[in-house]
Amino acid sequence: MAKQRNTKLEALLTEFGYTHQQLSDEINRTAEAMYSSTAQCTDRHVRRWIAGDVQWPWSRYLLPLQEVFGRSPEAMGFVPRRSSRIPGPPKRSAVGKERPPVRRREFIAVSLAATLGIDAIPAAGRLGASDAERIHAIVPALYRHDHALGGGALHAVAEEALQRVHVALNHCTYGARVERQLYAATGDLAASAGWFAYDAGRQKSATGLYNEALQAGMLAQDGMLQARVWSNLAMQARLLGRDAEALRVGRAAVETRQARTDPWLMALLHCRQAVGYARTGDRVHAERSLARAEGAYDRGKGDPPAWLTFFTPAELTGLAGAAHQALGQHKRAHELTSAALGMLDPHFERNRAYYTVQSAQSLLDCGEVEHAATEAGHAAAMGQRVQSDRVQEKLNGLRKRMRSHADVPAVADFLEQTRRPGA
Known part of the structure; x- marks a missing residue:
């Protein structure tokens, strides 16, 4: 069989934020937890797997790889030979240590903090449009990991990035046009950090970040950002058992000019309102909101913003399931x-x-x-x-x-x- 690059494994490294060396370290750490001995994996092994030089790794690497990525060997791009078999889990002795959970949060945090580009944001001097664009670029980078890892792995990284941005805003100079761009970018980051904190169960922190995002949205005159935060605040109220409040806040978001002109946002807001109405037993309004959500979604064109990339037909259908x-x-x-x-x-x-x-x-x-x-x-x-x-x-x-x-x-x-x- 001709050698073929393992693009699936290569994509997983990008998705999880690993370098070749970091993945080999994680494999060794996982193997030690599973077998009480290291797999002796190196970055060279990882490079050979990606290059296609090795199409089916040895068992001592394969099991830890399955644990790290939560994927089958085939889903990681490996091709079995006729004699290949997926190894079973190692047998634990009665006196063996309990296997500690494999934790990716530390690796993600380290790799993301190094690649987000926040170190390039000046702490003094004058800020320009390129600095605002650099801050804006942080959010898509974070969301590329959020869908796979959850907010618990990312909220601290996002809040650290936000603190660095605060330093720039308070100690640098900038013109009026750049000021609006900076506040819009900062609000986007604060809203994202709030979402990660919400998903991680840190509701007090999430509320503070959402309020900061609302303030930044007003300073930037960014109505889309404000509607987004109102929607997230409605979700939080629902999580905390305040269904009537959630409906009122969600209604405020639906009635914004931005929601009326953006079908992606309107579809999401109506979906969330449908769940809210359903939770209060209002079947008529719940079904009406679901119908409006489907109609708005069908009008969507192009690609949604980074924070809305989760809102696919699958999510639309899943939220309808939640309402029912x-x-x-x-x-x-x-x-x-x-x-x-x-x-x-x-x-x-x-x-x-x-x-x-x-x-x-x-x-x-x-x-x-x-x-x-x-x-x-x-x-x-x-x-x-x-x-x-x-x-x-x-x-x-x-x-x-x-x-x-x-x-x-x-x-x-x-x-x-x-x-x-x-x-």
């Missing part, structure tokens, strides 16, 4: 959620975990307890690979509900597999 679930229409909710999972790009690992929990919830409500337990197990495995407090809280809620079915073997297995040490 809240309305008690569990069969329809499961149909929509399953369809969303079928459409979801593999890159959106956090959303896949989130909607897999939603699928398990709808199955449980339909009385399909064993199927729900199986789905919940898949969600729990995915949840370990993302840093998202929202996913974990949703999974914890499902776990509590399943305790009443502990006499079902599949549920008992799920509860045991997800039992916390010492619980």
